[in-house]
Amino acid sequence: MQALTIPPCRLDASCESLRAEVRDFLAEAMRDIPEQVRARNWSGSDPAFSRKLGERGWIGMRWPKRxxxxxxxxxxxxxxxxxxxxxxxxxxxxxxxxxxxxPLLLRLASEATKLDILPRVARGELRFCIGMSEPDSGSDLASVRCRATQTADGWRVNGTKIWTSGARDADYMIALLRTDGAPGDRHTGLSQFLIDLRTPGIEIRPIRNLLGHEDFNEVHFADTALPRDALLGERGGGWNQVSAELALERSGPERFLSSIQLLLEMIDAADPANPRHTDYIGRAVADIATLRQMSLGIAGMLARGESPALLAAIVKDQGALFEQRIVQHAHDLFGERLQAPGTPLADVMAYLIQASPSFSLRGGTREILRGIIAKGLELR
Structure with missing residues (x-):
């Protein structure tokens, strides 16, 4: 069995100085934001807020100044x-x-595309979505059928993507499309494309979720014409490219902090004399500290150019379990108090009890992640 090691990663004084700067900014910028809005965490969207972050240099932080x-x-x-x-x-x-x-465009796009798009992203002016999942495919990403056919002028796309978060409001999509072979060919014949969602031949249909929101979307392509340079990287290299991309998606702090507002409200509401309260909060803080060290260690590995896809899958799987358990424990510990809406604890819980089931779907379902982990550990 393969041994798993995440090297420790420590933050230096400059990072802690930056942390203080960010906290000061947020104390002012978030002063009037209520708890139930904060509970949306990284699902909450505000273009004006993103532009403020861009002005401070907190988007595209690692990219070249060019x-x-x-x-x-x-x-x-x-x-x-x-x-x-x-x-x-x-x-x-x-x-x-x-x-x-x-980061994907930085590595694989044409120079003209990088100069056009990346500065606008860094200013907080553009929104992207990811076109991976497809109807009737479940979480089997390798079974992509949405096809890009090469033409004299570029590419023509036909097919459908589904569960595409934010597509309705996005400017661009990075899509995984089949350029060669058939769905049965699995990982071969897949390529990634940059798609301007204003292109004719694209229809975006909202999907209403449990919360009544329309963050998910179905995106249908009907003879959608793309330019030659829409292809990102090598034709047929899409599977390896998207695998590296998923390591970025699965290992960050968003994978264990989605329910953090509920934990904060539980800490405020806890009775120090109640051993059930103190026991759970102690365990939860220990869990979050462990997940944070794992995630930070992977960030260090990514910074060194390593590709810790297996370790990222573990962080995503364990992080989603932790985030969903918080909701159950809040019910067990504070059940009666959650029946009275209007308190921060009850309002945050009302949101997360509906949102948390999706935490084990986004970024790869639990079954897919555990299959990756089992294969990586040579258990299958």
């Missing part, structure tokens, strides 16, 4: 993310672009 970035290191970016998430800041507008789409 492309609007700030040439900071990965750990400085990690500190900013931690503080934004802990405060429940509305960062979803720029989140995907900053976390994975921007």
């Amino acid at each position: 492309y609007g970035g700030h040439e900071r290191d990965a750990l400085a970016r990690y500190v900013v993310l931690e503080e934004l998430l802990a405060a429940g800041a509305p960062v979803n507008f720029h989140w995907v672009a900053d976390r994975q789409s921007g």
Whole structure:
């Protein structure tokens, strides 16, 4: 069996100085934001707030200045993310672009595309979505059927993507499409494309979720024409590219801080004389500290150019379990008090009891993640 090791990663004094700066900014910017809005965490979207972060250099922090970035290191970016998430800041507008789409374009897009798009992302002006899942495929990403066919002028796309978060309000999509072979060919024949969602031949249909929100979308392509340089990286190299992208998506602090507002409200509501309260809160703080050390260690590995996809899957799986358990424990410990709406504890719980089931779906379902882990540990 393969041994798993996440090297410890420690933050230096410059990171802690940056943390203080971010906290001061958030104390003012978030002063009037109620707890139930903070509970949305990185699902909350506010374009004006994203532009404020862009003005401070907190989007595209690692990118070259030539492309609007700030040439900071990965750990400085990690500190900013931690503080934004802990405060429940509305960062979803720029989140995907900053976390994975921007870095992908930085590595694989044409120079003209990078100069055009990346500075606008860094200013908090553009929203991206990810086109991976498809109808009738469940979580089987390798069974992609949505096809891009090469033409004399570029590419023509036909097919459908589903559960595409934020597509209705997004400017661009990074899509995994089949360029060669058939769905049965699995990992071969897949390629990634940059798609301007204003392109003719694209229909975006909202999907209403349990909360009544329409964050999820179905995106249908009907003879959608793309330029030649829409292809990102090598034709047929999409599977390896998207695997590296998922390591970024699965290992960050958002994978264990989505329910942090509820934990904070539980701490405020806890009775120090009640051993059930103190026991749970002690265990929860220990869990979150452990997950944080794992996530930070992976951030250090990514900064060194390593590809810890297996370790990222473990953080995502265990983080989702932790986030969902908080909701159950809040019910067990404070059940009667949750029946009276209007208190921060009850209002935050009302949101998370509906939102938390999705935490083990986004970024890869529990079954898919555990399959990756089992394969990585040579258990199957």
